[in-house]
Amino acid sequence: MSRVTLSQWQMLAAVVDHGGFSRAAEAVHKSPSTLNHAVHKLEEQLGVAVLEPVGRQVRLTEAGEMLLRRARQLLDNAASLEDVASRLAEGLEAEIVLAIDQLFPADALARALDAFSTAFPYVRVQLHETVLNGGVEMLKDGEADLLVSGLGAHGFLGEPLVTVRFIAVAHPDHELHRLGRGLDLRDLEQHRQLVVRDSAQGRSQDSGWLKAEQRWTVSHLDTSIGMLERNLGFAWLPETRLGDSLAAGRLKPLPLSAGRVREIPLQLIHRDQDRSGPATRAMARQLRDSVRRGVGGGA
Amino acid sequence: MSRVTLSQWQMLAAVVDHGGFSRAAEAVHKSPSTLNHAVHKLEEQLGVAVLEPVGRQVRLTEAGEMLLRRARQLLDNAASLEDVASRLAEGLEAEIVLAIDQLFPADALARALDAFSTAFPYVRVQLHETVLNGGVEMLKDGEADLLVSGLGAHGFLGEPLVTVRFIAVAHPDHELHRLGRGLDLRDLEQHRQLVVRDSAQGRSQDSGWLKAEQRWTVSHLDTSIGMLERNLGFAWLPETRLGDSLAAGRLKPLPLSAGRVREIPLQLIHRDQDRSGPATRAMARQLRDSVRRGVGGGA
DNA sequence: GAGACATGTTCGATTTCCTCGAATGTAGTG
DNA sequence: CACTACATTCGAGGAAATCGAACATGTCTC
Missing domain, CATH: 1.10.10.10 (Winged helix-like DNA-binding domain superfamily/Winged helix DNA-binding domain)
Known part of the structure; x- marks a missing residue:
């Protein structure tokens, strides 16, 4: 040989x-x-x-x-x-682990990942789509390098990234729409609400701020949207995820008389800002840029 | 470094x-x-x-x-x-040069090249689409390893490969069709015939067996077909190249009372049968196989 | 056409570095 | 605490890469 x-x-x-x-x-x-x-x-x-x-x-x-x-x-x-x-x-990571809350706009995430992959083609990316404490847990356990979440993490320094606007939506034929009048929170309590399950292993906390009597809990936000479009309830969802469904008339915002929009500020949190490698820093920058571009161009 | x-x-x-x-x-x-x-x-x-x-x-x-x-x-x-x-x-060629007469069925050629390229992905293929003496000339000058031609080459041993059937065709609106009767060769002489130019550099010889008064000479058979479909004359062409045009009614066989079909036997000729490498032999085999499959499956 | 030049080629000496076996260190195992 | 199994270190030996010099062969110039 x-x-x-x-x-x-x-x-x-x-x-x-x-x-x-x-x-x-x-x-x-x-x-x-x-x-x-x-x-x-x-x-x-x-x-x-x-x-x-x-x-x-x-x-x-x-x-x-x-x-x-x-x-x-x-x-x-x-x-x-x-x-x-x-x-x-030089310290470039072979792999970076992202914990991104499902609330984060999908198109901004896609843009950030795309830009990152061209700049760092050889760095593998592990993307965890987390919910609430799930992401915080990963960060605290040292499983994630970077976290985007609506919840703060004690002992970690975060920077504001973007504010996600939530609206309550349901199928156009939903009973709440048929009432044909402005709704208050008590009206919502009478109907089934779809919430997304906290992805944390340990103590978890429910998404959705209302104490609806009936409540279905799903694991992924997209699942929730799919069920809404089949008229299986109502839900509070980030505006950015609803673009298509609203435009196509498959979903319709509920006519709340007050508190129609809820805003949740998302934070970008490093596991260790100082010790993070160039890839992690670059990814953080891409995330910042992509939401900025998203606000400027899209919405 | x-x-x-x-x-x-x-x-x-x-x-x-x-x-x-x-x-x-x-x-x-x-x-x-x-x-x-x-x-x-x-x-x-x-x-x-x-x-x-x-x-x-x-x-x-x-x-x-x-x-x-x-x-x-x-x-x-x-x-x-x-x-x-x-x-x-082991003697595998880095490149083989083919001289294939334009009469050779295009689909059979495509099949042969396809099969060859999977078996010998690293052997480059130079394909020359020749006419009449053009191919023979390349063989004799040592520029081609393999020749497919209707003409024999003196001093080279050929094997029969396939027989190409020629028919005379013209646009359905062509004057020869408008006569509405069986045609003889004298009728053809009165009209413009499209022939394909001999691709040889040296002494060349015209394609087409009839002494039409008007004659246009083109370099490629496909050009000829294109002109026929624009009703610019008639021509003798291999049946296999006319499939689409006949089926779509863009061309129509001339109703000759005799000698409606002319057959030309194509030969496969090695430059040097004994010294040819494995790639040349394989290509020869693929050509043989592809015409056999073509007869069995297609026509 | 004869010399000068430029280039590829061969050869032997030198040096580099690859390879090995023995010795050493260390973590699991009874 | 010995024992094993493994990685590791060290120094010696040898194979192979490298080099400069001599040689061969082709082009160019005068």
């Missing part, structure tokens, strides 16, 4: 690129005989002639041309690999 | 795969200290720890996991590269 060295391919490439052994030798800071030796050994190992003499020069053979083309890719990959390693050496 | 060797990555992979230095050492037929040295040098060169001690074993660090994943791809690519070289060493 003969093994050709990367530097052998490299030297072959140098000879071809610089047009000859002597010129290449200068460029690579080696002696011409070294290059000659390396290339000939390569040819011997492969059993294929890659260079052929033409006059007092050498040229690639047909086979050599083909092999070198692929070898260059190999060299690029190797260089890229070491480049990744060097960034890792 | 530190350069990590392929074998260093290889040794790291071995250590990880076999779960430890000593086990890996046996598998790779090296001493444990060799592996240790190689891995530690790698870590030093990259400035990143890839293995971490856990108990009396070692495990990949997060960074190591990420780097090794990419390194494995690199190793695969390197192995693949040498594999290609070994086939080249």
Whole structure:
């Protein structure tokens, strides 16, 4: 099993690129005989002639041309690999873990992840879509590097990120709409409310601020929307998640006479602001930017 | 500029795969200290720890996991590269040059090329769509490895490949159709015939067997069809190229009272049957197979 | 066409660095 | 507390890369 060295391919490439052994030798800071030796050994190992003499020069053979083309890719990959390693050496994380509350606008999250992945293509992202204490728990247990949540975490410093506006919605045919009048909180208590389950393992706390008599609890906000569109109740939901459903008339805001909109400020919290690596910082920046752009352009 | 060797990555992979230095050492037929040295040098060169001690074993660090994943791809690519070289060493051509007469059914050619490219993904194909002596000329000048042509080449041995059936066609509104009767050759002579130009550089010879008074010569058969569909003349064309046009009614066979169909046997000719490499032979086989399948399935 | 030049090639000496076995250290195990 | 199994360190040996010098071969110039 003969093994050709990367530097052998490299030297072959140098000879071809610089047009000859002597010129290449200068460029690579080696002696011409070294290059000659390396290339000939390569040819011997492969059993294929890659260079052929033409006059007092050498040229690639047909086979050599083909092999070198692929070898260059190999060299690029190797260089890229070491480049990744060097960034890792500078403290770049191999993986970052995000705990993002489901309240956070999905399109802003998508934009942030997209921008991040182009800037840091080799950093894996673990995204946890959390609810309430679920995210806080992950942060406190050291399982998440970055948290976006509506709840503050004691002992952690957060910065305000974006404020999510909540509205109460239901299917257009829902009984609350059929009343045909302004509603107050007591009206809502009479009907089934859909709330999202706290994703924390330990002590958990319910989403939704109203003590509805009937209450269904689901794990994901999208599930909740799906059930609303099937007219299975009403719910308080972030405006940003309702764009399509409202526009298409599948859902309709409830006509509350007061307190129609509730606002929850989301915070961006680092596990350890000072010790966080460049990828975590970049992701935090992307999250900030994406909500800013989202406010400026979309809403 | 530190350069990590392929074998260093290889040794790291071995250590990880076999779960430890000593086990890996046996598998790779090296001493444990060799592996240790190689891995530690790698870590030093990259400035990143890839293995971490856990108990009396070692495990990949997060960074190591990420780097090794990419390194494995690199190793695969390197192995693949040498594999290609070994086939080249066995006589596999880096490139084959085909001279295929335009009469050859396009779908059969496409099938053959497709099958060939999966079997020999690294062999480049140069396809020349020739006419009459053009292909023969390429063969005799040593520019083509394989020829498919209706003309024989003196001094070369050919094998019958497929017989192409020619019919005379014109636009449905063409004057020849308006006559509303069986036609003989003298009728055809009165109208403009489209012929395809011989692609030979040297002595060339016209396609089309009739001495029409008016004659337009084009370079490609498809051009001819396009002009026919614009009712610019009539032409003798291979049946297989007319499928769509006839079915859609854009062209219509001329009602010749005799000699309605002309048949031209195409031959498959090697430049040098004995010295041809495996790729050329395989391509020849694919061409044979594809016309056989074409007859069985299509027509 | 003869010399000068530039280039690839071969050869032997030198040095680098890869490889190995023995010794050492350390964490689990009875 | 010995014992095992493993990683690790060290120094010696050797294989292989590197180099400079001599050689061969082709082009260019006069």
